[in-house]
Amino acid sequence: MTTIRARSNQWYIFINFVSKVLINLVLLAISLACLLPFLVIVSASLTNEEAIGKYGYPIIPKVIDPLAYKFIFADPSRIIRAYSVSSLVTITGASIGMLFMSMAAYALSRRQFALRQPIAFYIFFTMLFNGGLVPSYILITQYLKLQNTIWVLIIPGLINGWHILILRTFFQDLPSELLDAAKIDGASEWRIFFQIAIPLTTPGLATIGLFTMLRYWNDWYTALLYIDKDVLYPIQYLLYTMMRSIEWLQMGQQANVMEESVRVPILPARMAMTVLAIGPMAFGYLFVQKYFIRGIRLGAIKG
């Protein structure tokens, strides 16, 4: 009897061990698959044109050659300008957007506000139905004349209805006695908002703020539609145009591949640009990812 139990116990421990190992192997494989493209891009940026032509884009580079970075840093003005545009748009857009959205969310969380139901529906309806691309395009280019200005990158994306509704739940969770007490003590709504409601909901606001910043930073679509002037290219759109224009360069280059003159490291340079565009983001990601995860969890529970 005891031997059977001991054996089944050993068996159980064995099965447990094997399944733990399997689970970890699967998760490790998926994680590596997620990281693999990043590795390829970094490796490709560190090798040279000949090596790519011979071995293809490398996972681990066989030849290390920093020429691509030298090539880009020989004239970094374009990438610096694109970085400045993206940073400016992200910081202005996210701060103004967060101010507007949290103001509205706070107002909608106030029970005595008679219009809170109609306004909540007014915001909500924009998430269900939209006029589509064509009317917005005509509005922005023909009537507001925002094309080729920095404003078109900032203004149309300021407000996100879904974010207002999530922010509202943060303010709704504040203890109402606290706000009412402040009100009885004579504090104005503005004061309650800025000095009580905002400080108490900072973690939630920060999470939504990060999502808003990410939306602005990764936006290339607005520039695709409305920006022709290359001084206003944000970083993502610069990558997009580079993808197309270097392809074009590459075609011209293959035509006169016989001339063994100094070759522009087109393929690695493109990857180096990509690395430079991802780099700071990936670094910041390490610090902010937990806030994003918290935000998604909130969405899972509240949404």
Add this chain to the structure above:
Amino acid sequence: MNGETTTTLPRPQVSVWQRRWGRLRRIYRNNFVPFIMSLPCVLHLFIFAYLPMFGIIIAFKDYRFDKGILGSKWVGFYNFKYLFSSATAPRITRNTIVMNLIFMSTGILASLTVALLMNEVQGTLRARFYQSAMFLPYFISYVIVGIFVFAFLSVENGIINHWLAKLGKDPIAWYNEPKYWPGILTLVNLWKGTGYGSILYLAVMLGIDPEYYEAAKIDGASKWQQIWYITLPMLVPIIIIQVLLSLGGMFRANFALFFNVPQDRSALYPTTDVIDTFVYRALIRLNDIGMASAASVYQSVVGFVLVVLANWAVRKIDPDRSLF
């Protein structure tokens, strides 16, 4: 005020006014500042969301830039007839719906599986590494995703074709062969979204009362039985909600994915052209406002009906989770 009533009426009359004034003041005090606070959003949405809704009339007009929206000629349903008589309309509708269905089913399955696996390693340092790695693709714009895919699929230098060469097989011209693209796009979509999606399910799993598992363990339930009889049943509501929400969005394609990853190659349109990419092309490349706006209104209207239906279904299942 006449002489007879002065003795009796002044006090109540004044107090009525005072009361009314007081009520007005209270209404003002309760509403004025919140109204001002919501004004920026209300105005912004009016300009950038509601005005374009009225712009839907463009689809019923022969829009000319020089004549403006109101000045252009009415043409009724001409643009729609034109759109639906072409071979494009069924193609973009089919691609949008089929790809969304594939994304939905594979996405939910993958996220759920990863969440179940992650749930087994919760709290370890390894778990944090897995989560960080799998969540990273969510942060990358689709322009960069397009470059990633190109590194793998480029005809001359792509990693896949070099592997094929090593195996002694012919290279494949990926960007000219539409038949591979439903699979490629599905993989890319999984790569980008599984980490994000799994966090959602994991959050629900972490909310399950541990007493259920303890009770099951005492009764001798194996890990599989615990997953099958406790975890999955607890996840059924959120899975249903996710399915219904995806069904509601069935008519809206992810423009960034379908535009950047196939690099807008016309050879791939048979499987990669969706309503959103078509609207963009008709508007910007072909300058065919009529066709673009007809397709876009078609998408908005059918999309709206689907969302309302999906929400109705969600409300039947779990009123707390319905959108409205």
